[in-house]
Amino acid sequence: MKYLGITLERPKIGVFSFTGCEGCQLQIANKEETLKDLFGVVEVVNFREISSEGRDDYEIAFVEGSITTESESARVKKIRKQAGTLVAIGACACLGGVNNLKSRFSLPDVVKEVYGTHPIDTGPVRKVKDVVRVDIELPGCPISKPEFEWLVRHLILGIEPQFLQYSVCVECKQRLNSCVFDMGMMCLGPITRAGCNAVCPRNRLGCWGCRGPAEEANFESLMEILRERGFSEEHIAERMNFFNAFGGIL
Amino acid sequence: MLFRTITKENFRKMVEALMENNEVIGPKWRDRDTEGNKIYRFLKLNTFDELQMDYTRSYSSPKNYFLPFKEDLSTYRLEDKDWEQEIHYTIHPRVIIGMRACDINALLKLDQVLVKSAYPNPHYVARRRNTLIIGLDHEPLEDCFCRSMNSDTAFHGFDLFLTDIGEKYFVAINSDTGYMIVNRFDAREVAEDDQRRYKEVKGRIETKFKTQVDVTIVPELMDLEFESDVWKKWGDKCLSCGSCAMVCPTCYCYGIEEHTNLTFTKATKRRVLYSCNLLDFATVAGGHNFRPEAHIRLKYRYYHQFRGFVEAFNQSLCVGCNRCGKACLAGISPKVVIDDLIETEKR
Numbered sequence A: 001m002k003y004l005g006i007t008l009e010r011p012k013i014g015v016f017s018f019t020g021c022e023g024c025q026l027q028i029a030n031k032e033e034t035l036k037d038l039f040g041v042v043e044v045v046n047f048r049e050i051s052s053e054g055r056d057d058y059e060i061a062f063v064e065g066s067i068t069t070e071s072e073s074a075r076v077k078k079i080r081k082q083a084g085t086l087v088a089i090g091a092c093a094c095l096g097g098v099n100n101l102k103s104r105f106s107l108p109d110v111v112k113e114v115y116g117t118h119p120i121d122t123g124p125v126r127k128v129k130d131v132v133r134v135d136i137e138l139p140g141c142p143i144s145k146p147e148f149e150w151l152v153r154h155l156i157l158g159i160e161p162q163f164l165q166y167s168v169c170v171e172c173k174q175r176l177n178s179c180v181f182d183m184g185m186m187c188l189g190p191i192t193r194a195g196c197n198a199v200c201p202r203n204r205l206g207c208w209g210c211r212g213p214a215e216e217a218n219f220e221s222l223m224e225i226l227r228e229r230g231f232s233e234e235h236i237a238e239r240m241n242f243f244n245a246f247g248g249i250l
Numbered sequence B: 001m002l003f004r005t006i007t008k009e010n011f012r013k014m015v016e017a018l019m020e021n022n023e024v025i026g027p028k029w030r031d032r033d034t035e036g037n038k039i040y041r042f043l044k045l046n047t048f049d050e051l052q053m054d055y056t057r058s059y060s061s062p063k064n065y066f067l068p069f070k071e072d073l074s075t076y077r078l079e080d081k082d083w084e085q086e087i088h089y090t091i092h093p094r095v096i097i098g099m100r101a102c103d104i105n106a107l108l109k110l111d112q113v114l115v116k117s118a119y120p121n122p123h124y125v126a127r128r129r130n131t132l133i134i135g136l137d138h139e140p141l142e143d144c145f146c147r148s149m150n151s152d153t154a155f156h157g158f159d160l161f162l163t164d165i166g167e168k169y170f171v172a173i174n175s176d177t178g179y180m181i182v183n184r185f186d187a188r189e190v191a192e193d194d195q196r197r198y199k200e201v202k203g204r205i206e207t208k209f210k211t212q213v214d215v216t217i218v219p220e221l222m223d224l225e226f227e228s229d230v231w232k233k234w235g236d237k238c239l240s241c242g243s244c245a246m247v248c249p250t251c252y253c254y255g256i257e258e259h260t261n262l263t264f265t266k267a268t269k270r271r272v273l274y275s276c277n278l279l280d281f282a283t284v285a286g287g288h289n290f291r292p293e294a295h296i297r298l299k300y301r302y303y304h305q306f307r308g309f310v311e312a313f314n315q316s317l318c319v320g321c322n323r324c325g326k327a328c329l330a331g332i333s334p335k336v337v338i339d340d341l342i343e344t345e346k347r
């Protein structure tokens, strides 16, 4: 593989799943038009979703899901040791994600409600970066395939990826969507990092913040706007906490 | 300028004929706001009936049909150490129906920078040349301040400009193409009665300008109030969301991105519109940001609109459509910011 006369290495990658819905993995494995090209530029050595063969000589590890058990914690530490670059992929890995719902209740109550008396290894929901050092976070619920491919190109070229710092509103306006606030709905687009092409407002749903906060997001101002527009504290809290993207502001 | 009238029935035929060979853009609607009003936007029309000639406000300007939010400037085929560049300036011929005087004036301002400057923008020029513009009069909305910005009337920059006078449109003709097109659809000389009705409509429009912004002293005011608390006051509310610049008919800031395909055999150079309100916009190589504070970024957007452009071209960039004010969730608009500056200056 060459780029402008320079020979590029084909990195060995592994994709690993922890607590999550496996939707991010699926994003990598679907989109058949470019799957062949993807496997041409990277060597997949460990990816359960597509092959049962699993080797441990990967250089880049993509880690999906949050860390919720002791065994998961040990496994991700092992992956960290092997991987030169560890990329957390998706809202669960980067933020805790929807799983974080569990952390709002006491752990024994949750275990009793879900598993009854069955013994189970489960702990609080942790972001990957709360357990091991993370080099890059690829946001989204699920991640976007074009953004994943964009990141892979950067990793191969050895260029530091610059994620968009601005918020979803930019992309939303660029798609000429109607602002859902005008239609009486709540939206976290103004404080959420762009890159999803505003898919939710496009479909007349407010943004829930799955991509995490935009750089320097103005939470105070948006909170004031939401209250002025008459959204209840409960409604605001539910939205803000959904992906655990804005922890600490409420 | 020549004047004619065309019946609404013939106008329909004209639009349908234009649809055969052109991409026709006009105000359409899909959603309603909480008060039940239609939310309009400029989109491609598939049938005449989609065209809303009685539209009130389009939330976004038709700027993107001349200056797309994202545009591939050139593509490259990469081969070993060599590459081959491909550039396309042509677009499919386009017609935009329903542009307001302010939006037409906005294009004339963009022309100053993108056509008449030392380095014209060939992609913009191509889109300008291949777009037929049919303007449309309306009664100003309560927040329009185009009159203050001297942009409530368009004298050029369009092919045809329509005023609804009942069963007919009164048509101002400003190009050969425009003349040929209306004439094919039985355009008539202006009769005395048409002229009387046209004056009536114009007279009614005249009484409807509600919002005024005193911009006579604004360029000077901006310098005097450079350190004013007003910027901090509004800047603290600003979400740095960029909505204002995206919907604005005159904001033209951009960034350039370069991408390759997944197999490194093709590459693209892409222009993406930006806003000076966005944090990323002031980030330079190495990561330094020379405008890290939201209120400074907000101030610079106003500076460019109301002062910088005046210095360069003797006119404000802003045309007074208040789309930015309407889009801003934080309630920031030229009217409130400038009134606030004037108030502070008086103190």
Ligand code: SF4
Pocket: A168, A169, A170, A172, A173, A177, A178, A179, A180, A181, A187, A188, A189, A190, A198, A201, A206, A207, B243
């Ligand atoms: S719908 Fe949401 S993302 Fe879109 S402009 Fe409105 S607030 Fe921003």
Ligand code: SF4
Pocket: A140, A141, A168, A189, A192, A193, A196, A197, A198, A199, A200, A201, A206, A207, A208, A209, A210, A211, A212
């Ligand atoms: S609009 Fe918001 S919730 Fe929807 S995909 Fe984008 S970041 Fe996630």
Ligand code: SF4
Pocket: B237, B238, B239, B240, B241, B242, B243, B244, B245, B277, B298, B324, B327, B328, B329, B330, B331, B332
């Ligand atoms: S002025 Fe309003 S629309 Fe513009 S960036 Fe600030 S909050 Fe967004």
Ligand code: SF4
Pocket: B245, B250, B251, B252, B253, B274, B275, B276, B277, B300, B301, B302, B304, B305
């Ligand atoms: S006001 Fe800001 S975004 Fe608009 S054109 Fe000027 S510098 Fe660019």
Ligand code: SF4
Pocket: B244, B247, B248, B249, B250, B251, B305, B317, B318, B319, B320, B321, B322, B323, B324, B325, B334
């Ligand atoms: S600055 Fe605001 S009012 Fe002025 S032209 Fe732009 S969108 Fe319209």
